[in-house]
Amino acid sequence: MTTITSGRVRSFLDEGGRTGKVGYLGADGRPLVVPVWFAVDGDRIVFNTAADSAKGTAIARDPRLTMCVDEQSGRTFVQVQGTAETTAEHGEVLRVATAVAARYVAEGKVERVAGKIAGPGQLAVSLRPTRVVTSGDLSEQDS
Template sequence: MTTITAEKVRSFLDEGGRTGKVGYLGLDGRPLVVPVWFARDGDRIVFNTSADSAKATAIARDPRLAMCVDEQSGRTFVQIQGSAETTAEQAEVLRVATTVAARYVGAEKAERVGGKIAGPGQLAVYLRPTRVVTSGDLSE
């Protein structure tokens, strides 16, 4: 497993407001990309999805994902390739949802928004990196 150790990369990923673009293979083999709210949880990326979503179906079939996080100009980015795991355990779904919500709405609203995100039928997704690719200005 690869880790996200470079401080510049961690800071870039932790900066609020950027969405991750998750790439996965659809049921018919087509590559698909969707934006997600995410957070860094140690050396993995976490986000939530509905248990009946195309992402959840794809992860169950093939856990390999890629996520790209970029700045608006597109010149600076982090791409995380890895393997995803999911859980429907409600306390963990809520923890992940609250952690993710804090990045986008602030700590004062995180519990309320996280509670809405973590409703029935939701999963927590953990993306464990196997490879991290960065643009030149984030390289060590």
């Protein structure tokens, strides 16, 4: 079974500044997709969102999410299906924000950007995978 910790999958998720596209169900049941900055934290995908945002309220209502991370051509991707857990505890929100910011901004700006991400009303979201789907070279067995 493919996991996000499998060698090639983990390398793909960690590579460059790819964004994740998170799919969730809107209040009317319609599927919605938004881009997010994310980080891999052990066997989970983590990101931040505002508790009162459409995404935050949707996760509170139904924690089932799908995240897709792809290369620019779209031929190679990792799709992570799972269940989200959230916390508003500031220490955890800041820890996740720091891990996320470290992927996308210059080293000297991480602390400042993480502080903004972890402002009042923010959540840390941890996506626990229940299924991982891959394509391209990532579909092959790890050596």
